[in-house]
Amino acid sequence: MTRTYFAYFYILPAFLIFFLFKLYPTLYNFYLTVFQWDGISPSKEFVGPLNYLTMFNDYIFHKAIVNNGIYVGVTVITEVGGGLLLALLLNMGFRGFPFLRMLAFAPFMVPMVAVGILWALILDPYVGIVNHFLHAVGWNQLARPWLGHSSTALISILFVSFWRFVGFNMMLFYGALQRIPQELYEAAHIGGASRWQCFRFITIPLLRETTTVVTLYCIIGGINMFDLFWVMTQGGPAHATELLSTWAVFQAFKYSNMGYGATLVVVVLVLCMITSIIYLGARKKKERIEY
Numbered sequence: 087m088t089r090t091y092f093a094y095f096y097i098l099p100a101f102l103i104f105f106l107f108k109l110y111p112t113l114y115n116f117y118l119t120v121f122q123w124d125g126i127s128p129s130k131e132f133v134g135p136l137n138y139l140t141m142f143n144d145y146i147f148h149k150a151i152v153n154n155g156i157y158v159g160v161t162v163i164t165e166v167g168g169g170l171l172l173a174l175l176l177n178m179g180f181r182g183f184p185f186l187r188m189l190a191f192a193p194f195m196v197p198m199v200a201v202g203i204l205w206a207l208i209l210d211p212y213v214g215i216v217n218h219f220l221h222a223v224g225w226n227q228l229a230r231p232w233l234g235h236s237s238t239a240l241i242s243i244l245f246v247s248f249w250r251f252v253g254f255n256m257m258l259f260y261g262a263l264q265r266i267p268q269e270l271y272e273a274a275h276i277g278g279a280s281r282w283q284c285f286r287f288i289t290i291p292l293l294r295e296t297t298t299v300v301t302l303y304c305i306i307g308g309i310n311m312f313d314l315f316w317v318m319t320q321g322g323p324a325h326a327t328e329l330l331s332t333w334a335v336f337q338a339f340k341y342s343n344m345g346y347g348a349t350l351v352v353v354v355l356v357l358c359m360i361t362s363i364i365y366l367g368a369r370k371k372k373e374r375i376e377y
Contacts, residue, residue: 147330161248334354
Protein backbone atom coordinates (compact mmCIF):
# COMPACT_ATOMS: atom_id res chain seq x y z
CA MET A 87 0.00 0.00 0.00
CA THR A 88 2.84 2.37 0.86
CA ARG A 89 4.44 1.75 -2.51
CA THR A 90 1.17 2.68 -4.20
CA TYR A 91 1.08 6.02 -2.37
CA PHE A 92 4.69 6.66 -3.34
CA ALA A 93 3.82 5.99 -6.98
CA TYR A 94 1.06 8.62 -6.83
CA PHE A 95 3.49 11.01 -5.18
CA TYR A 96 5.96 10.62 -8.05
CA ILE A 97 3.37 11.34 -10.76
CA LEU A 98 1.81 14.24 -8.84
CA PRO A 99 4.12 16.95 -10.34
CA ALA A 100 3.37 15.80 -13.88
CA PHE A 101 -0.37 15.75 -13.13
CA LEU A 102 -0.24 19.27 -11.67
CA ILE A 103 1.56 20.58 -14.73
CA PHE A 104 -0.94 18.86 -17.00
CA PHE A 105 -3.87 20.27 -15.00
CA LEU A 106 -2.55 23.83 -14.83
CA PHE A 107 -1.36 24.18 -18.43
CA LYS A 108 -3.62 21.78 -20.36
CA LEU A 109 -6.79 20.62 -18.65
CA TYR A 110 -7.80 23.78 -16.78
CA PRO A 111 -7.28 26.17 -19.78
CA THR A 112 -9.28 23.80 -22.01
CA LEU A 113 -12.18 23.57 -19.55
CA TYR A 114 -12.13 27.33 -18.96
CA ASN A 115 -12.20 27.93 -22.71
CA PHE A 116 -15.36 25.80 -22.96
CA TYR A 117 -16.80 27.81 -20.08
CA LEU A 118 -16.21 31.11 -21.89
CA THR A 119 -18.12 30.01 -24.99
CA VAL A 120 -21.47 30.61 -23.30
CA PHE A 121 -20.63 34.17 -22.25
CA GLN A 122 -20.25 37.58 -23.82
CA TRP A 123 -17.10 39.08 -22.27
CA ASP A 124 -14.56 41.69 -23.29
CA GLY A 125 -11.76 40.10 -21.27
CA ILE A 126 -11.43 43.07 -18.90
CA SER A 127 -14.69 43.75 -17.08
CA PRO A 128 -15.29 41.71 -13.90
CA SER A 129 -18.72 40.53 -15.04
CA LYS A 130 -19.70 38.27 -17.92
CA GLU A 131 -23.02 38.21 -19.73
CA PHE A 132 -24.49 34.75 -20.17
CA VAL A 133 -25.64 34.25 -23.78
CA GLY A 134 -26.00 30.48 -23.98
CA PRO A 135 -25.44 29.03 -27.47
CA LEU A 136 -25.42 32.47 -29.16
CA ASN A 137 -21.69 32.35 -29.90
CA TYR A 138 -22.09 29.02 -31.64
CA LEU A 139 -25.05 30.29 -33.68
CA THR A 140 -23.07 33.38 -34.69
CA MET A 141 -20.63 31.22 -36.64
CA PHE A 142 -23.28 30.24 -39.17
CA ASN A 143 -23.68 33.89 -40.24
CA ASP A 144 -19.99 34.76 -40.06
CA TYR A 145 -18.62 34.98 -43.61
CA ILE A 146 -15.01 35.19 -42.41
CA PHE A 147 -15.51 32.03 -40.35
CA HIS A 148 -16.58 30.24 -43.52
CA LYS A 149 -13.55 31.66 -45.34
CA ALA A 150 -11.26 30.48 -42.54
CA ILE A 151 -12.72 26.96 -42.69
CA VAL A 152 -12.02 26.83 -46.44
CA ASN A 153 -8.46 28.12 -45.98
CA ASN A 154 -7.79 25.56 -43.26
CA GLY A 155 -9.08 22.83 -45.57
CA ILE A 156 -6.90 24.03 -48.45
CA TYR A 157 -3.86 24.21 -46.21
CA VAL A 158 -4.43 20.71 -44.80
CA GLY A 159 -5.07 19.17 -48.23
CA VAL A 160 -2.05 20.75 -49.90
CA THR A 161 0.36 20.03 -47.05
CA VAL A 162 -0.70 16.39 -46.81
CA ILE A 163 -0.02 15.91 -50.53
CA THR A 164 3.16 17.97 -50.84
CA GLU A 165 4.83 17.59 -47.46
CA VAL A 166 4.06 13.91 -46.93
CA GLY A 167 4.72 13.00 -50.56
CA GLY A 168 7.79 15.22 -50.74
CA GLY A 169 9.17 13.82 -47.50
CA LEU A 170 8.74 10.26 -48.77
CA LEU A 171 10.40 11.10 -52.09
CA LEU A 172 13.39 12.75 -50.42
CA ALA A 173 13.71 9.82 -48.00
CA LEU A 174 13.78 7.35 -50.89
CA LEU A 175 16.52 9.38 -52.57
CA LEU A 176 18.54 9.52 -49.35
CA ASN A 177 18.09 5.78 -48.84
CA MET A 178 19.93 5.12 -52.11
CA GLY A 179 23.13 6.11 -50.35
CA PHE A 180 24.70 8.28 -53.04
CA ARG A 181 27.78 10.31 -52.19
CA GLY A 182 26.96 13.74 -50.86
CA PHE A 183 23.52 12.77 -49.59
CA PRO A 184 24.44 13.29 -45.89
CA PHE A 185 24.99 16.96 -46.71
CA LEU A 186 21.68 17.12 -48.59
CA ARG A 187 19.98 15.44 -45.64
CA MET A 188 21.32 18.11 -43.31
CA LEU A 189 20.34 20.83 -45.80
CA ALA A 190 16.77 19.53 -46.08
CA PHE A 191 16.33 19.10 -42.32
CA ALA A 192 17.91 22.44 -41.32
CA PRO A 193 14.77 24.59 -41.91
CA PHE A 194 12.85 22.55 -39.34
CA MET A 195 15.39 23.61 -36.70
CA VAL A 196 14.60 27.28 -37.25
CA PRO A 197 11.82 28.63 -34.97
CA MET A 198 8.54 29.21 -36.77
CA VAL A 199 8.44 32.92 -35.94
CA ALA A 200 11.93 33.37 -37.37
CA VAL A 201 10.86 31.48 -40.50
CA GLY A 202 7.88 33.79 -40.94
CA ILE A 203 9.95 36.95 -40.50
CA LEU A 204 12.68 35.69 -42.81
CA TRP A 205 10.33 34.78 -45.65
CA ALA A 206 8.28 37.94 -45.20
CA LEU A 207 11.48 39.87 -45.92
CA ILE A 208 12.41 37.59 -48.83
CA LEU A 209 8.98 38.07 -50.41
CA ASP A 210 8.77 41.80 -49.65
CA PRO A 211 7.89 43.68 -52.89
CA TYR A 212 10.49 46.42 -52.26
CA VAL A 213 13.46 44.88 -50.44
CA GLY A 214 12.85 41.16 -51.03
CA ILE A 215 15.36 39.20 -53.07
CA VAL A 216 12.64 37.38 -55.04
CA ASN A 217 11.45 40.49 -56.85
CA HIS A 218 15.01 41.80 -57.14
CA PHE A 219 16.00 38.57 -58.87
CA LEU A 220 13.01 38.73 -61.23
CA HIS A 221 13.88 42.30 -62.18
CA ALA A 222 17.55 41.36 -62.63
CA VAL A 223 16.77 38.61 -65.15
CA GLY A 224 14.23 40.71 -67.02
CA TRP A 225 11.07 38.98 -65.76
CA ASN A 226 9.52 42.20 -64.53
CA GLN A 227 5.99 41.00 -65.29
CA LEU A 228 6.36 38.24 -62.69
CA ALA A 229 7.36 40.58 -59.85
CA ARG A 230 4.47 41.30 -57.49
CA PRO A 231 3.59 41.82 -53.82
CA TRP A 232 3.55 38.12 -52.99
CA LEU A 233 2.02 38.50 -49.54
CA GLY A 234 0.03 41.60 -50.38
CA HIS A 235 -2.20 40.16 -53.09
CA SER A 236 -5.04 37.76 -52.38
CA SER A 237 -4.18 35.55 -55.37
CA THR A 238 -0.60 34.82 -54.24
CA ALA A 239 -0.57 35.20 -50.45
CA LEU A 240 -1.86 31.72 -49.59
CA ILE A 241 0.30 30.07 -52.26
CA SER A 242 3.37 31.84 -50.88
CA ILE A 243 2.70 30.62 -47.34
CA LEU A 244 2.09 27.08 -48.61
CA PHE A 245 5.53 27.16 -50.22
CA VAL A 246 7.13 28.40 -47.00
CA SER A 247 5.34 25.67 -45.04
CA PHE A 248 6.67 23.05 -47.46
CA TRP A 249 10.20 24.43 -47.07
CA ARG A 250 9.86 24.30 -43.28
CA PHE A 251 8.31 20.86 -42.76
CA VAL A 252 9.32 18.59 -45.64
CA GLY A 253 12.73 17.90 -44.10
CA PHE A 254 11.16 16.73 -40.84
CA ASN A 255 8.87 14.32 -42.69
CA MET A 256 11.86 13.16 -44.73
CA MET A 257 13.75 12.19 -41.57
CA LEU A 258 10.77 10.21 -40.22
CA PHE A 259 10.44 8.28 -43.47
CA TYR A 260 14.21 7.84 -43.74
CA GLY A 261 14.38 6.32 -40.26
CA ALA A 262 11.55 3.93 -41.16
CA LEU A 263 13.29 2.94 -44.41
CA GLN A 264 16.47 2.14 -42.51
CA ARG A 265 14.56 -0.35 -40.36
CA ILE A 266 13.30 -2.40 -43.31
CA PRO A 267 15.44 -5.59 -43.59
CA GLN A 268 17.39 -5.71 -46.84
CA GLU A 269 16.87 -9.47 -46.94
CA LEU A 270 13.27 -8.85 -48.02
CA TYR A 271 14.40 -6.97 -51.12
CA GLU A 272 17.07 -9.57 -51.90
CA ALA A 273 14.55 -12.40 -51.68
CA ALA A 274 12.13 -10.46 -53.86
CA HIS A 275 14.79 -9.83 -56.51
CA ILE A 276 15.71 -13.50 -56.52
CA GLY A 277 12.03 -14.28 -57.10
CA GLY A 278 12.01 -11.99 -60.14
CA ALA A 279 10.29 -8.94 -58.63
CA SER A 280 10.92 -5.57 -60.25
CA ARG A 281 11.86 -2.42 -58.34
CA TRP A 282 8.32 -1.13 -58.60
CA GLN A 283 6.94 -4.39 -57.23
CA CYS A 284 9.39 -4.22 -54.34
CA PHE A 285 8.29 -0.67 -53.61
CA ARG A 286 4.61 -1.53 -53.95
CA PHE A 287 4.53 -4.76 -51.94
CA ILE A 288 7.41 -4.28 -49.48
CA THR A 289 8.25 -0.62 -48.93
CA ILE A 290 4.75 0.86 -48.85
CA PRO A 291 3.21 -1.75 -46.49
CA LEU A 292 6.16 -1.51 -44.08
CA LEU A 293 5.90 2.30 -44.10
CA ARG A 294 2.19 2.21 -43.23
CA GLU A 295 2.62 3.15 -39.56
CA THR A 296 5.04 5.97 -40.34
CA THR A 297 2.78 7.27 -43.10
CA THR A 298 -0.16 7.26 -40.68
CA VAL A 299 1.81 9.24 -38.08
CA VAL A 300 3.19 11.76 -40.58
CA THR A 301 -0.18 12.27 -42.27
CA LEU A 302 -1.99 12.72 -38.97
CA TYR A 303 0.72 15.13 -37.86
CA CYS A 304 0.16 17.19 -41.02
CA ILE A 305 -3.62 17.16 -40.61
CA ILE A 306 -3.63 18.23 -36.97
CA GLY A 307 -0.81 20.70 -37.57
CA GLY A 308 -2.75 22.19 -40.47
CA ILE A 309 -5.90 22.65 -38.40
CA ASN A 310 -3.91 24.14 -35.52
CA MET A 311 -1.64 26.29 -37.70
CA PHE A 312 -1.29 29.83 -36.41
CA ASP A 313 2.19 31.29 -35.97
CA LEU A 314 3.41 31.14 -39.58
CA PHE A 315 0.25 32.78 -40.94
CA TRP A 316 0.15 35.34 -38.15
CA VAL A 317 3.74 36.46 -38.59
CA MET A 318 3.58 36.64 -42.38
CA THR A 319 0.10 38.05 -43.10
CA GLN A 320 -2.08 38.11 -39.96
CA GLY A 321 -4.84 36.62 -42.09
CA GLY A 322 -4.65 39.26 -44.84
CA PRO A 323 -4.92 40.61 -47.37
CA ALA A 324 -8.72 40.88 -47.21
CA HIS A 325 -8.84 37.64 -45.15
CA ALA A 326 -7.27 35.68 -48.04
CA THR A 327 -5.07 33.76 -45.56
CA GLU A 328 -7.44 33.81 -42.59
CA LEU A 329 -7.47 30.63 -40.51
CA LEU A 330 -9.68 29.60 -37.63
CA SER A 331 -6.84 30.26 -35.20
CA THR A 332 -6.01 33.73 -36.54
CA TRP A 333 -9.68 34.73 -36.63
CA ALA A 334 -10.05 33.53 -33.03
CA VAL A 335 -7.17 35.78 -31.96
CA PHE A 336 -8.69 38.76 -33.78
CA GLN A 337 -12.05 38.19 -32.12
CA ALA A 338 -10.65 37.67 -28.64
CA PHE A 339 -7.92 40.31 -28.44
CA LYS A 340 -8.62 42.90 -31.14
CA TYR A 341 -12.42 43.00 -31.03
CA SER A 342 -12.57 42.13 -27.29
CA ASN A 343 -15.00 39.29 -27.93
CA MET A 344 -13.53 36.59 -25.75
CA GLY A 345 -16.62 34.40 -25.87
CA TYR A 346 -16.70 34.14 -29.66
CA GLY A 347 -12.92 33.72 -29.82
CA ALA A 348 -13.16 30.83 -27.35
CA THR A 349 -15.93 29.31 -29.47
CA LEU A 350 -13.67 29.36 -32.53
CA VAL A 351 -10.96 27.61 -30.51
CA VAL A 352 -13.48 24.91 -29.57
CA VAL A 353 -14.17 24.40 -33.29
CA VAL A 354 -10.44 23.87 -33.86
CA LEU A 355 -10.30 21.33 -31.03
CA VAL A 356 -13.39 19.46 -32.26
CA LEU A 357 -12.07 19.35 -35.84
CA CYS A 358 -8.76 17.91 -34.62
CA MET A 359 -10.56 15.23 -32.63
CA ILE A 360 -12.97 14.31 -35.43
CA THR A 361 -10.30 14.09 -38.13
CA SER A 362 -8.04 12.03 -35.87
CA ILE A 363 -10.82 9.56 -35.03
CA ILE A 364 -11.99 9.25 -38.64
CA TYR A 365 -8.50 8.90 -40.09
CA LEU A 366 -7.26 6.37 -37.54
CA GLY A 367 -10.52 4.43 -37.77
CA ALA A 368 -10.26 4.28 -41.56
CA ARG A 369 -6.66 3.09 -41.35
CA LYS A 370 -7.54 0.32 -38.89
CA LYS A 371 -10.50 -0.77 -41.02
CA LYS A 372 -8.29 -0.93 -44.10
CA GLU A 373 -5.69 -2.99 -42.24
CA ARG A 374 -8.35 -5.48 -41.10
CA ILE A 375 -9.59 -5.84 -44.69
CA GLU A 376 -6.07 -6.38 -46.02
CA TYR A 377 -5.20 -8.96 -43.43
